[in-house]
Amino acid sequence: MSDVLTQALKDPGFCQFHTDRTVVVDWDAETGWSGGSLEPYGSTVMDPASLVFHYGQAIFEGLKAYRQPDGSAALFRPADHARRMRRSAWRLAMTEMPADLFTRACADLAAAEDHWIPGALGQSLYIRPIMLATEPQLGLRASHRYRCTFLAYPADPCFGRDFRPISVMAAKDMVRAVRGGTGEAKCAGNYAASLLARGEAVADGYDEVLWLDGVERRWVEELSGMNVFFVWRDADGVRLTTPPCQGTIVRGITRDSLLTLARDLGLPVAEEPTAIDDAVEGARSGRLVEMFACGTAAVVVPVGRVAFDGRDRTIGDGGEGPVTARLRQALIEVQHGVRPDEHGWLMPVPGDGATARTTTER
Structure with a gap:
């Protein structure tokens, strides 16, 4: 285990350490959606005329994978995050990513980077899909190309695990x-x-x-x-x-x-x-x-x-009042599988990153 990974699992903070890989999904008006690819984390090179820089077609999501009592991992409400991202895309005249493609990309990334998921209650692997208009075009219209990159970070809650007021x-x-x-x-x-x-x-x-x-x-x-x-x-x-x-x-x-x-x-x-x-x-x-x-x-x-x-x-x-504390505890317990998931909010992550269903190494 590398020193960076050891530190990230011990004291991750909020998104201070990124995982080694990302999942990248592209869309083109002529070819449609790509299946997604598992790629090394790295910089994105874009034409300065890309529409995102000029007309702001940029949306994102944020969801989490949590360690479960048996050592596996599960995503929390990924289908709902997929629907919300589709609604964001619709409002900005961007092409809407199919919900199953979104959820599979999140699951595949979490599976591939399972070793980055910390285990304490409240800690998680924070997944940030960000979708940008990448077509170089200065005309005022919706882009004909988009790229969605799924990033992942071991994370504490952003205000810390002490939940100070x-x-x-x-x-x-x-x-x-x-x-x-x-x-x-x-x-x-x-x-x-x-x-x-x-x-x-x-x-x-x-x-x-x-x-x-x-x-x-x-x-x-x-x-x-x-x-x-x-x-x-x-x-x-x-x-x-x-x-x-x-x-x-x-x-x-x-x-x-x-x-x-x-x-x-x-x-x-x-x-x-x-x-x-x-x-x-x-x-x-x-x-x-x-x-x-x-x-x-x-x-x-x-x-x-x-x-x-x-x-x-x-x-x-x-x-902190008792109602706040009670609700947070109930939520965290559901997310970590300690409390029964009565609403079907947890989606199990494949147990072996090598079995990722839609992504292929590029």
């Missing part, structure tokens, strides 16, 4: 998305649009920016890379809410998993709008007892402080 500041003057736009697509431009506001939040001492709707600038939507949940204390006990998906936020796979797990655990949960003023006032009054962010990279992270328009409020005691 983060602080968020709601954006007042900038917006990320409006209905009818690209808000729910995982396209590169959406994340570029979040960087300035996120940088300002970090400069002011916060960890993340909290986006509001683009019309009234009143309703909470999501963070720059995560969905959000609120835990409220009412007369009848606690209940969870999360902003609804109305075309302006990413349809998080982790978000959807938590909605399902909350119901399984008997927790009242609803998709409903939350005004930022209600969140800030709820934190002050004690009605908002917990808030957390979630996503494939972060898993489930408590939010200990929320700020908007000069008001900074601690949520609960500023630490």
Whole structure:
């Protein structure tokens, strides 16, 4: 075992070490989709006239493979990630990759790089498919060529395995998305649009920016890379809410998993709008007892402080609440096969990289 691999398995951080190989899938208007090829990790050489550089046809996904109790590995909800990537492609007028090709490419890469998958609870092999328009053409139209490269990284959750509470500041003057736009697509431009506001939040001492709707600038939507949940204390006990998906936020796979797990655990949960003023006032009054962010990279992270328009409020005691901890534990246990997979979310990875079904060494 190399020193790099040893270090990556011991303390991977978030995507600090890449695996030795990638899977590459190409599409051409004349020949269609390639079957995919397993290739050494390396640089991509592209013509500067490639359409991705000029008109932004670039989308990506992020999913994970987890070590199971018997030593095997399994992908978490790869078919759902495939569907979401197809929807992103559709919105950007890109050719939609067949779902079975997407899932096989992920499984083949995880199988080939199985030795890179760390084993602790919460750790994973993070797989990042990125699809780019590669045709050299300056005309304003959709590309006739695309390349999708599947990258893989041993990974801790992006905020660390201690899941310390983060602080968020709601954006007042900038917006990320409006209905009818690209808000729910995982396209590169959406994340570029979040960087300035996120940088300002970090400069002011916060960890993340909290986006509001683009019309009234009143309703909470999501963070720059995560969905959000609120835990409220009412007369009848606690209940969870999360902003609804109305075309302006990413349809998080982790978000959807938590909605399902909350119901399984008997927790009242609803998709409903939350005004930022209600969140800030709820934190002050004690009605908002917990808030957390979630996503494939972060898993489930408590939010200990929320700020908007000069008001900074601690949520609960500023630490992690019991609902947040319970949901994260349930999710991680399902992902690692410790808790029964009652919803068919896990896809076993082939046990031997040599048996990869669609890829061939190039």
